Amino acid sequence: MIGCIADDYTGGTDVAAALRRAGLRTTLLFGIPRPDLRLPADSEAVVVALKTRTVPAADAVEQSLRVHGWLRRHGAGQIYFKYCSTFDSTDAGNIGPVTDALLDATGSPMTLICPASPGHGRTVYQGHLFVGGTLLSESPMRHHPLTPMTDPSLVRVLSRQTSRPVGLLPLPVVRAGREAVAAHLERLREGGIRHVVVDATQDGDLQTVAAAAEDFAVLTGGAGLAGARGDLLAGIRAPATRHDPITGPGIVLAGSCSAATLGQVDRARAEFPSYRLDPAATPDPEALLDKADAWLRATYDGTPVLIYSSATAEQRVAGIAAMGEKTADILERALGALARTAVELGARRIVVAGGETSGAVVAALGVDAVVVGDEADPGVPWCATTGTPPLRLLLKSGNFGSPDLLVRAMKETP
Template sequence: MLELAVLADDLTGGMIIASKLEAAGVACPLVTSVDELLALPGDPTAVVLARKIRLVAPAQARLEAAAAAAAFAKRGARTIFYKYSALFESTDQGNIGPIAEALLTATGAKRTLFCPAYIDRGLTMYQGHIFIGSTLMSETAKRFDPMTPSTTSDVVAKLRRQTAWRVALADHQMLTADAQAIAAALEAQPEVPFWVMDAIDDADVAKIAAVTRDWRLVTGADSLPPAIIEDRRAGAPREAGSGRRLLSGAPGREAVIAGSCGMATMAQLEAFSERHPVWRIDLARDAETAGLVDNIAAWAADRLQDGPVAIATTADPAGVAAAQAAFGREGASERADRILGEVAVRLRRLGVGKFVIAGGETSGQVLKALDVGRLEVAAYDDLFGGYCHAPGPNPTSFVLKPGGLGDQQFLFNALHRLREAERHSAEG
């Protein structure tokens, strides 16, 4: 039985969930389309469908969610889990609220909860507010995010801007009761379909998993899905093939593609540039330049034989502001992803078989451009769940990284893992 069917609103977020489920002992493939989901062989316990729906128009997001729910139903899914960022990344228009509405309607469920907790990364929920460590999210650098600035840490307030449905808070005091009492308290208010729920530690998350054991729809971030699987499997043995550190290897050259403007990615690119060549695309200056992708491909062709290269639209706040002034917020993002997707195709033709990609939206665009529909996923570890492999006539391996994660050595560590997998495969 398909115990848990996950709809992720971007690729890197979906990868993290798949890898955490792998680490929990469940083989969890990741697919990027409804067609691939329906064609998936066997009867997996869990599956992740990752779609680039975080920043699309709300109407499109609703359609995507309804299509995903219908496909999950055909696969016999017991529970749908809608996965979004632990930072509750969205605009005031959506799409967390609109997608949740569509999924609740499609499943016929009476209620769902929202718990964007990622406990092992220090992201918690208390009194309906997101904390990063001991700091309210709205007081961190996340408030300067170019696409989804966090002007508030109050999840109830933010969700109410995205939906006309009633939203209420299940605070930490409620979690002092047992799971049965919590479920009864929620059921006692049938007029409330949306509940924002606190969680400050793993014990809270485990209790929420127990509360939702028979629910058709649950929403949240990274901590809940493995807890749900662990609650339902109750000590069952690990599934064959789950939890691998090394996947099949991919021959060929190596490249880094960076679309994230996160501070971590900027530092990683700076470290990478001290040892390897980097082409930095200035969107405000270069996005409309004729032959840009041809020029990048020619530059890369001259250098790939000597080692990895990087191509990046990553920029500091001034560069982001200039690009958005030229093309608008969404226009700048769309141009960056389109260019990087085209670059990825050209790099693949140049023999690149190993990619490290920084940025969730960028990762989705690159895999779409490369026509990657299904991925094997390794267990969650120091690569933050992003290590995956696309088998086939032209096998390709990836490490997909959310923009804000990783130390300065991350790009080197990711490439090392991909090389290690290639050597391991060659040795049989």
């Protein structure tokens, strides 16, 4: 069994979708698993999604090590640390500190740093991360409110997060094949390199790297390398099993401020009744939630609605000026509370845009495990809860999805 630790909830759904797509029977858990939680006996991949991307590094390390121990006790032979394909982090971490802790826990001398996910337009060349052909530092990620990415060099970024040496696996070596990759990695290991940034611009590159690193106790990266490992573990790409659809009323809750989500929200506003959580207009947190809750109760009749806090840079500045530095936390908690109201009113299909928002909604609904189903878009799977009432969740990373994803998710039967 492969065990994955994801640093946010939508990252968890992304990597779970990649493993399921490879043909592995995949279970997705939210938060540190309960000691008494029992996995399905046929699980071949288990993904534990945490909310550690932006917490203090010491907290991220502590939670990740607890999950590592739980996964090992439940039979995980290889640990995969999943972070965003745009390497979302700050100079303090948390990618470097968590990776170091996992290597120390397993006694491993080396791991790979591989955020490349060509299917999502994330590629790495000469150690530099590109988003859709644009350097990371020139992409919309440079304006991210929590983890602005202004340096495209993964070697430099990671070197600011760890005291351990960082090296590079260049593309010509990857293209030379598995044996060349294995030999290069051995030379780096002998030279004391701890972290190896991987060049990859095509899915075939990831397949080569995954094969060369099959014996690594710890791997790290985006969903691309995890999917390549899943392909090797599954042997063949098995057909995905469709799940019985959960029909019924739906709601979209959007908190991400990424350019992709802002465009998707604009599409959804043109189709559905919508309400914006605006901290500049209503700076009191209790009043902000009360007004939105009243609107939802008065408006919701079983047809789709949209509630969003997604905002432009100017709107975010105005909101923080009015409500303070805790604005993002307040908005996430409000969206979680509104998800509870929506379920109370009969919503059974819940679409969430944004990693932090997804974490708040899942926590508010008390969901700790789901069955991973079919993907609405690459890396964005429908997930079925196992509790009562049964829900279908679509947790979307801010940058993921086609422009009409939110609309399709409400109009199509998953």
